[in-house]
Structure formats: C-alpha cells, structure tokens
Amino acid sequence: MAQPPASRTTIPGGRTMNYADPVEIAREAGKHIHHFHGGLRLKHNKRISCQVPVERPPLPELLVVPLLQHAGDIAEPFVNAGDHVLKGQQIGLCEPCAAVHAPTSGTVEAVEDRLMTHSSGMTGPCVVIRPDGKDQWVELKPIKDVLNTSSDVLIQQLQDCGMAGLGGAVFPTHAKALDGRERKIHTLILNGAECEPYISCDEMLMREQPEKIVLGARILRRALGAEHVVIAIEDQMGAVQKALTYAAECAECKSISVVKVTKIYPEGGERQLIQVLTGLEVPAGGRPSDLGLVCQNVATAAAVADAVLDGKPLIERYITVTGNGIAQPRNFQALIGTPFSHLVEACGGYTGDVARLVVGGPMMGYPVSSDATPVVKAANCILALTQKDIATPQAEMPCIRCGECSRSCPATLLPQQLHLQVKNSMWDEAQEYGLLACIECGCCDFVCPSHIPLVQWFRYGKGQLRQRSIETQATDLARERFEAREARLLRKKQERAEKMARRKQMLKDKAAQRETTEKTAGGKADA
Amino acid sequence: MLIAIATLTVLGLAFGLGLGWAGIRLKVKTDPVVDRIDALLPQTQCGQCGFPGCRPYAEAISKEEADINQCPPGGEAGIRALADLLGREEKPLNPENGEEKSKTVVVIDELRCIGCTLCIQACPVDAIVGAAKLMHTVIESECTGCNLCLPPCPVDCIDIVEVETGIRQWRSPRPAEQQYLAAAR
Numbered sequence: 145m146a147q148p149p150a151s152r153t154t155i156p157g158g159r160t161m162n163y164a165d166p167v168e169i170a171r172e173a174g175k176h177i178h179h180f181h182g183g184l185r186l187k188h189n190k191r192i193s194c195q196v197p198v199e200r201p202p203l204p205e206l207l208v209v210p211l212l213q214h215a216g217d218i219a220e221p222f223v224n225a226g227d228h229v230l231k232g233q234q235i236g237l238c239e240p241c242a243a244v245h246a247p248t249s250g251t252v253e254a255v256e257d258r259l260m261t262h263s264s265g266m267t268g269p270c271v272v273i274r275p276d277g278k279d280q281w282v283e284l285k286p287i288k289d290v291l292n293t294s295s296d297v298l299i300q301q302l303q304d305c306g307m308a309g310l311g312g313a314v315f316p317t318h319a320k321a322l323d324g325r326e327r328k329i330h331t332l333i334l335n336g337a338e339c340e341p342y343i344s345c346d347e348m349l350m351r352e353q354p355e356k357i358v359l360g361a362r363i364l365r366r367a368l369g370a371e372h373v374v375i376a377i378e379d380q381m382g383a384v385q386k387a388l389t390y391a392a393e394c395a396e397c398k399s400i401s402v403v404k405v406t407k408i409y410p411e412g413g414e415r416q417l418i419q420v421l422t423g424l425e426v427p428a429g430g431r432p433s434d435l436g437l438v439c440q441n442v443a444t445a446a447a448v449a450d451a452v453l454d455g456k457p458l459i460e461r462y463i464t465v466t467g468n469g470i471a472q473p474r475n476f477q478a479l480i481g482t483p484f485s486h487l488v489e490a491c492g493g494y495t496g497d498v499a500r501l502v503v504g505g506p507m508m509g510y511p512v513s514s515d516a517t518p519v520v521k522a523a524n525c526i527l528a529l530t531q532k533d534i535a536t537p538q539a540e541m542p543c544i545r546c547g548e549c550s551r552s553c554p555a556t557l558l559p560q561q562l563h564l565q566v567k568n569s570m571w572d573e574a575q576e577y578g579l580l581a582c583i584e585c586g587c588c589d590f591v592c593p594s595h596i597p598l599v600q601w602f603r604y605g606k607g608q609l610r611q612r613s614i615e616t617q618a619t620d621l622a623r624e625r626f627e628a629r630e631a632r633l634l635r636k637k638q639e640r641a642e643k644m645a646r647r648k649q650m651l652k653d654k655a656a657q658r659e660t661t662e663k664t665a666g667g668k669a670d671a
Numbered sequence: 672m673l674i675a676i677a678t679l680t681v682l683g684l685a686f687g688l689g690l691g692w693a694g695i696r697l698k699v700k701t702d703p704v705v706d707r708i709d710a711l712l713p714q715t716q717c718g719q720c721g722f723p724g725c726r727p728y729a730e731a732i733s734k735e736e737a738d739i740n741q742c743p744p745g746g747e748a749g750i751r752a753l754a755d756l757l758g759r760e761e762k763p764l765n766p767e768n769g770e771e772k773s774k775t776v777v778v779i780d781e782l783r784c785i786g787c788t789l790c791i792q793a794c795p796v797d798a799i800v801g802a803a804k805l806m807h808t809v810i811e812s813e814c815t816g817c818n819l820c821l822p823p824c825p826v827d828c829i830d831i832v833e834v835e836t837g838i839r840q841w842r843s844p845r846p847a848e849q850q851y852l853a854a855a856r
Contacts, residue, residue, distance in 0.1 A: 212838060264841040600846040607842030622714035622815045625796040626724060 170422045170435040173331050174374040174403040178423035180416045182552040183408040184587050186507075188380075190344040193466040193473040198348050200460075200477050201490040207247055207273045207481035208518040209235065210260050214314045216241035221271055227252045230282035232457050234304075235271050242316040243306040245457040246282075247479035250275040261503055261517045263510035270518070273481065284455030290363055295325060298367040298452060305451035306458045306521075311335060311412075311441035312504065314522040317448065320438060324368045327433040332370040333421065334361055336377040336384070336442040337405055339412035340505030343525040345462035346442050348475045350377065350384040353446055354391035360445030361400060363452050368438055372399045375442065376417055379404040409507065410585040414439045416554050428581045443524075463519055465491050469498030469528030478519045484526050485515040500534050502527040507586040541594040549588035549598060555581050559588040559598050566605035571612055579605050704733045711752045715744040716795035717817030719769045724795060732757070743769035744816075775831045776814040777821070781806050783828035790820035790829060 211219040219236035223229060229246040236244035250273045258270040287293050287301060299318045307317035334357070338346040350357060361373045377384050385402050392400040405411055405420050415426045418437060426432050432439050443462060450456040459480050466473035471492035478487055484501065488494060502509040503523050549559035557578050565574040579602065588598045708729040715725070720741040722728040731737035732753070739753040740762045747764065754761040764771060779790070779799070786804040791797075798814045801807030809829075821829055 218837075218839065260838060262838055262841075263843070264838055266838045266841055268838040597846050600843070603843035604845050611842055618815075619712075619714040621813065622716065622796050623709070623725070625798070625813065626714065626716050626726070629795065629797050630724075 166424050166434075167330070167436040170418075170424055170437055171330055171372075173333065173372070173418075173421040173437065174376070174401055176423070177403070177405060178420055180408075180411065180419040180554050181556045182550075182554045182587060183410060183416070184552060184590060185407070186341050186409045188407070189341045189466075190347065193342070193344045193464050193475055194348060196472075196474050198352060198462060198475045198477050200479075201482065201487055203248065203275050203277060203279070203479075204482050204486040205274070206253070206483070207250075207275060207479060208258050208483065208516075209244060209247060209271045209273065209481040210258075210518060210520055211236045211244055211269045211271065212260065212262075213244060213480075213521045214241045214308045214316055216316065218269060219244045221255050221269070223252050223255065223271060225252055225254045228276075229273060230280055232284065232459060233282040234306075234457075240316070240319060242303060242308050242318065243457070244271075245306055245459050245480075246271075246273060247459040247481050248273070248275045249278050249280040259514060259517050261512065261520045261523055265513050286455035287452050290366060290452060295321075295367045295369060298363065299325075301452055301455075302367070302448065305456070307444065307448060307451055308458065308521050309441055310443035310447060310461055310521060310524070311414075312508070312522055312524060314520075317440070317444060320440070321364070321367050323431070324370070324433050324438040328436065329368050329370045329433060329438050330436045331372045331374060331438075332361065332365050332368060333417065333432075333437055333439045334373065334375040334442050334445050335412060335414070335417055335439055336375055336381075336388075337407075337412040337417055338378065339407065339409045340507050340525075341409075342466050342527055343464050343505050344466070345464045345475050345524050347381055347384060348464075349443055349446060349462045350381070351387060354384075354387040355394070356446045356449045357388065357442050358391040358395050358397065358400060359453065360447070360449035362395065362397060363448055364440060364445060365399075370438065372401070373397075374421060375400065375402045376405050376421060377402065378407045378411075380407060410554055410583065410587070413554065413583050413585060415583070428578060458521060461519070461521065461523075463487070463523060464525040465528075466525065467498075467502075467528040468530045468533060469494050469501075471495055480519055480521060482519045483516050484512075484519070487519070487526065488515060488528070494528060495530070497530045497532070498528045499531040500529045502529060506533075507590070508584060536595060538595055540596055543594055543596060546593060548591045548593065552587040552591045554585060554587060555583055557582060559602075562605070563596065563598055563601050566601045566608075569608075571605075571609060574605055575609055580609060582606065702730075702733060705729050707756060708732050708753065711745070711749060711756060712742060713744040713749060713815075715815040715817045717744060717815070717819060718795075719743050721768070738762075738765065740765045741768045743771055744774075746771035774834050775816045775818075776811050776834055777809055777816070777818065777829050778811075778832055779807050779809055780828040780830065781808060783826055785826055785828075787825060789823035789825065793820045793823045795819060 211221060217238045219238040219241065221236045223235045228251055229235060229249065231246060231249045233246045234243050235246050253272040253274050255269065255271050257267040260266060260268040299321045302321060303318035308314040309317060336346055336350055365373055375388055385404060388402045392402065403421065410416055411420055414432060418432055418439065419425055422435065424435055427434055447458050451458065460477055462475055463478050464475050465487050470488065471494065474491055476487055500511050501515055502511050504510065504525055506527060509527060543560055543563065545560055553559055562574055562577055562579050565577065582602045584599050584603060586599050592598060709726050712725040712729060718724065720728045720737065722731055728737060732739060739757065739759060740750050742749055743764060750764065751761055784807050786801060786806060788801065788803050790807060791799045791801060795817060796813060796815055798810045799807055799820065800810065818831060
C-alpha cells in the first residue's frame, strides 16, 4: 500500500505542516502520557468481583462450542454426532480464520444449531460435547526452543491453536501477526487497560499470572519482529504494576515497559490507548500497523504463551461473572462452551430481582435472552443487572442540539448529526461524516440529556452501510458480467455475419468461374 | 472605437476556438444521465420492466420512453432513488411489471439435468456453467435471481430458493421511533 509522504501532513484549512515521521514518533510509545478527546469518568464497580482468587468451575454436564467465534466465516466442523473427542482436539477450521477445539474429552452429542453468544440472539452451528470427566488431552505439540524457531512456525502454531484477540473483537491473532510482520512493526502494545466498569478478568489475570503475560509478550514480539513491548495498565492497578515489572525483571527483559494510564473510559479501546501512549491518531479506516504498532490484549499474550510453550489451544479464558443480580460475583477460568447458567450457579445463583443478562460490560455489552448461551472466546464478562440498574430515568425526548455528545465522543465524531442522517437514511452523508469510525463506546448515549439511544442508531446505521457496500459489489459484478456477455454476443453475431458474407462471396465466385469455363468450353465447341 | 471592435473580435475568436477545442477534446461519449440511472438499478437483468436488461431500461428512462415504476426488484426504494435523481414524482410500482419480492437465487437439480444448455443461453450474467450433454450448475454468488432460466428448461430441473439469512447476514435492527408528542404532554 502506498504511504503518503510522512513528513508533510495536510491540516484543516489546506495548509501543510512539517512533522516528523509518525512511525518515528510512535517509537516513543509510553514515554509520555497524552490524552484523547472526550471520554467519561465512570464508577468502576470492579472490586466486587476481585475478592476471591480465580478458580476453574466444576465440569458442566454439557459443553456447547459455537463454530462462529471469530471475525470471519463459520468454521467447517470435522466431527459428527457420536464421535469421541479428546481435550484440545481440533473440531473445526475455516481458512484463513483460527481453528476451534474441543474444550474437554468426551462424546459429541450433536452438531446442530443452538443459541449463539451473539448480539443477534440467533441460533447458529455448534458442536455439543458431553464430557466423559477424564479430561484427557490430545497429544500436544509444544515449541520448547522459541529462540531458535522462525516466526513463520510461531505464527502457524498460533493459527493451529485457534488464537484470537481476547479483548472483545476476536480478530485472529495469526492474521494480525502476519500483517504486523509485513508492515515492519517496532512496538507491541499489550492492552491491560480494562476500562469498562464491572469487568475485572484482565486485572485478575495480570495479578495471578504476570510471568505468563511476559512470556507471551516475548513470543509475540519474536513472531512480529518488534523491538519494544509496552504493557499499558490503569493507574489504580498498583499491585499489577509491581507484579508485571517484577516478572519482566526476572526474565531480564529490558525492552518491556509497564506504563500506567489514567482511567478514563474508553481508553482501553485500541485507538484511544494508542493515542494516550503516542499522542497520535490511527487514521480513520487505517490500522495501528500504519504507525508501526500492534495492539494485543494481555489475555491474548497469556494464551499465546500456553499455545507455544505447552502447545495448548485456546479452550479456556478468564471471565468475570458479576453485577447486582449475582449472589457472589467473581472471576472464573472457564472452558469455552460452558453455559452461562453453570457459571452463575457456581457463583451461588442469582439474587431475586435479576432483570437482564448482558455479555460484556454495561457500556458496550449486549443483552442475551437466555443463560443457556455458552462462553465463547469473545466473552469477557457476564453481567446480571437488576430492575433498578436498567430502569431508565426518563423517556426519550427530541434532540435539543446541546452538543454534549460531540464533547464526549472519543472518536471526535458528531453524534447528533449522524443520528439525524441515520434516522433519515442519508447513507452517503453518514459515511462522509465518519459513521464507520464509531467505536460504539456508548459515551454519547450516556451523556445525552434527551436519553436518545444513539449507539443503537449507529449500530443500525453501520449494519446498513455494510449491507449497502455488499449490495453495490454484487450489482457491479452483475453489470460487468451482463456487459461482457452482450459484447460477446455482438461479436459472435458479427463473426457469423462475416462468415456468411464470405461464403456467399465464395459461392458467387465459384458460380462466376463455372460460367466462364462453360463459356470458354462452349466457345471451343463452337469453334 | 476600432480598437474596441478589434479587441472584442480577437477575444471572441480566441474563446470560440477554445470552446471548439474543448467541445472536441473533452466530449463525454456516453450519456452521463444513463450511467447514473443505471447505477441505481438493481442489475438483476430480469427484463420484468419490458426491456432486455437494466441498461436498456435506463436508456429508455432517460429518453422518457419508460416510466420509473417498472422495476420490481428495485422496489419502492429504487423508485424513490430514481425519482430523486430525475426530479420526478414518486409513484407506486406498476403491478403489470410484477411485485416486489425478497431476493432469491436458483439451483439446478443435478440429477434431473439433461445437459441441454438452454438455461446457459438464457442466463443474462453467465452464472451457469456446463456443456452440452454434461451436468450444469449455478454459481450462486453470481446469480441475480432473474429466473430467466426457468422457462427454457425442458425438464423443470431448476428451483427457486430463498437466499440464506444466517447469523453472518444479520444486521442490527432499526431502533423504535419515539412518539415525542405524547411524551411531551
């Protein structure tokens, strides 16, 4: 991809200014702390789920492993009902996405459509496994000597182990690594700034397994060919900083730095965190690799360490079960496919007045209709809200154009304008105003004095824009093929006409020839 | 006086030459209105409008030989877009041309197909592959759902199917619109 000349940047007003190369500035990531636009200071509510150490819940009776867990296509299942699977065995794959594995040993009961952990609330293909209780591992293929292993082998191992970003976007890790290596990454940022209220699984992981995170960071750095690693944590996580710094010192790794960032929601967003660490904005439509950076969640780093050093695929994750609707909120290290109801039971069940179950945090999460939905790679939190939590203080009112939403928007968009455009289906304008750059953080929603559900509108609008672009592609293809066919038919017709003309001419010539020969013959006979 | 006349004449000649040159050099070969109308049509190439394809229909609209409400696959949204572009009055879809339906594609039952190639010849977007006396099949991603292959098939081996709407095709729904007046009272 062609890069614009780095030293000249056009600023609004048409002037150009000379800046140093942004990639060079980004090398300083973490040395100074910057700010991003907008954002909110929210009540954290994290402590309630951090009181007890993380444990594995008892094995559930049934595990439901969805075949769609990543950004990308639905995985093709390898197994059929009745098959016996071992823990860690690959049960589905979709190129070029990450693989899906059996979380424990047992029998496949069915490969069928079940309720997915997805904002649509729809069903989708899942592999249902009844555990045999033996927890018997498949033969693992660890890479012990990482320092003498090429980055290709490491990246392949990540793909085989089904690694995906555990921060929420579940982008396949190997794809990010391949892109990063190609774009000459210099710094790997590990995102431990878990900014959304209630969620504490990353904090617990950093407290309990800092060595593993540091190991994973070093492996990822090697796979990417990066030079530095910056681990970003929130400023109220004092113990975590000590633990991580100690782990990095033990590993005698000088290029790993642990940086504290101030807690403003949504600084845990990839783009916001990069802005806080470097002072630079990732271009709209661009990727962090444009600045020579790659961002990974701390939980992904820990999972990478397991995948490479032990050969263990991604079959479990830290998950927070919390909210006022849960009797004893806490964190679990749960197998992928564990039904939510099982985790809630292990927490002592619901309190009486639970009203809504949300996957993810209160700002960006989505409600699910049933607690039969399973834990997936993307699920970092199960939040049970009570009637009191979800009660709206006031009915929705018309927009009064106060501009609070634009002041709070971390993507520097104009939510009130976008709301109007989406509502009136002005899609071209909405795209021009940067609707696709919306990160759906919910800040505008939160501050809106008219209680307009702005994020719901933006989610709808983004879906429509995506749909439109797919449809435009399809119509362009149809038009191209139709025109090609018309041209071909015309050419064939012309060719046929030419052929006919030639044949006619030939017959005519032949007839003329015969006539002349007959004439001469006749003449001779006369003579 | 003479100078003024001479100046204006020279200026007139210079601009005239410039315009003449621009007229030849910068000439737009195709009618841009046709292209813009064509861009709004769904490119199904189904011929329900009475023209052999979307582009011929676009040409007819631009010459005002056809009305804007003859395209069932485009539906109400398509008519609205055309009305906006051409500054004409919006009107309901002409029922003579058919009715708006959700998108479908066709599949060939390969067991019943005798390999006559009639459907291949009928397909306006070359979305069917096959050869004489050999099995045919539809490339689903390229099928526009025009159903023009159905009538020529001598053994009725082509079926219309709804396009799959799984979890990957799901889009966030439109939020409920608020009735502000009632709330304000």
